[in-house]
Amino acid sequence: EKSRGEYLLFLNNDTEVITPDWIEGMLEHAQRKNVGAVGVKLLYKDSTIQHVGINFRLKYSKKFGKLFAWNILKLFKPSNNDHFVYIFSHDLIKNIYASTAACLLINKFLFCKLKKFNEALEIAYNDLDLCLKYQKKYLLTVYQPYVELIHHESVSIPPPWNRKRNIKKYKRESKIFLKLWESKINYDPYFNINLEVSGEFIKIV
Numbered sequence: 001e002k003s004r005g006e007y008l009l010f011l012n013n014d015t016e017v018i019t020p021d022w023i024e025g026m027l028e029h030a031q032r033k034n035v036g037a038v039g040v041k042l043l044y045k046d047s048t049i050q051h052v053g054i055n056f057r058l059k060y061s062k063k064f065g066k067l068f069a070w071n072i073l074k075l076f077k078p079s080n081n082d083h084f085v086y087i088f089s090h091d092l093i094k095n096i097y098a099s100t101a102a103c104l105l106i107n108k109f110l111f112c113k114l115k116k117f118n119e120a121l122e123i124a125y126n127d128l129d130l131c132l133k134y135q136k137k138y139l140l141t142v143y144q145p146y147v148e149l150i151h152h153e154s155v156s157i158p159p160p161w162n163r164k165r166n167i168k169k170y171k172r173e174s175k176i177f178l179k180l181w182e183s184k185i186n187y188d189p190y191f192n193i194n195l196e197v198s199g200e201f202i203k204i205v
Contacts, residue, residue, distance in 0.1 A: 001112065003108060005108060006107070006108055006109070007027065007030055007105055007106065007107060007108060008105070008106050008107075008108050008111055009023070009026075009103075009104070009105050010101040010102075010103070010104045010105075010106070010127075011102070011103050012101075012102040012103065012151065014102075014151065014152040014153070015042070015102060015103060015149045015150065015151050015152070016149060016150040016152075017149050018043075018148040018149055018150060019146065019147045019148050019149075022040070022147045022148075022149070023105070025040075025144055025146055025147040026038045026040065026105040026144055026147055027105070028144070029093070029142040029144060030105045030106065030107060032140075032142075034138070034139060034140055035107070035139065035140045035141075035142050036106060036107065036110050036114075036131070036134030036137070036139030036140060036141060037099060037104055037105070037106045037130070037131055037134060037139075037141045037142070038099075038104070038105045038106075038141075038142045038143075038144055039051070039053065039096065039099025039100065039103065039104055039141065039142070039143050039144070040103050040143070040144050040145075040147040040148065040149060041090065041143075041144075041145045041146075041147065041148045041149075042100070042102060042103065042148075042149055042150075042151035043148060043149070043150055043151065044075075044150070044151070044153070045150060045152075047077075048075050048076060048077050049071075049073045049074060049075065049076045049077075049090060050071065050074060050151045050153055051071050051072075051074070051099075051100050051102065051151065052071075052072055052073055052089070052090040052143060052145065053071075053072045053094075053096035053097070053098070053099060053143045053190075054069055054070065054071060054072065054096065054097065054098040054099060054100065054128060054131075055069075055070050055072050055097065055188055055191045056068050056069060056070070056097060056098070056184065056185045056186065056187075056188055057070060057185070057186060057188075058182075058185045058186055066174065066178060068174075068177075068178070068185045069098075069125065069128055071100075072089075072096075072191075073089070073090055076090070090145060091145050092143075092145060093142065093143065093144060093145060093146075094142070094143050094190065095140050095141065095142060095143070095190050096141050096142070096143045096190050097131065097132075097135065097141065097188045097189070097190055097191065098127070098128045098131035098132065098141060099127065099131060099141050099143065100127055101126070101127035101130070102149075102151055102153075103147075103149055103151075104127065106130075110134070110139065111130075114130070114133045114134065114137070115133075116130075117129070117130055118130075118176075120173070120176050121173050121176060121177060122169070122173065123166070123169055123170050123173055124170060124173055124174070124177075125173060125174070125176075125177040128177070129177060129180065129181070132180075132181050132184060135184075
């Protein structure tokens with residue numbers, strides 16, 4: 001609220017910028033009137049993909065209950081011919097249903113108008129909740145593949161399943177998110193219905 005800028009950049013402390021003109025690359029799309037948020041390509045140190053957008057597909061786990069948010073093409077290597085069907089999607093500027101806020105540029109006015117992040121979602125899903133709020137208001141979340149960062153995923157704050165985070169709180173927040181958005185989970189207007197998230201790869205159904 002105290003920021004005087006027109007745009008807000010949310011950036012994890014476990015990221016390293018690769019692209020020199022990364023902010024300019026994100027601003028190309030954030031300035032569009034129908035865009036709410038801009039996400040980027042996040043890579044691991046070995047250049048495999050960590051994040052190129054998020055897809056929602058409801059699955060079940062004995063340990064964690066309902067699982068529903070998947071990083072598209074996570075751990076994908078461009079040379080892996082087993083996934084040739086979807087191979088170029090990580091290099092295309094496109095609309096996505098949701099993006100991680102590990103690196104996310106947003107219009108400050110829209111952010112404040114939509115009541116910002118849901119503070120009930122402290123550990124997880126606050127970024128996805130925000131993107132779905134934008135979707136509800138017909139505002140786009142854009143994936144900008146020409147901006148690349150290394151993401152040392154969950155280094156400073158380990159994931160809940162490492163037992164270094166409150167798993168009960170994580171499950172509680174999952175329930176909160178599902179209560180708000182479960183009707184939208186299996187509807188992703190930007191993800192082909194003939195493709196299935198298998199683990200976090202893609203395969204033809």
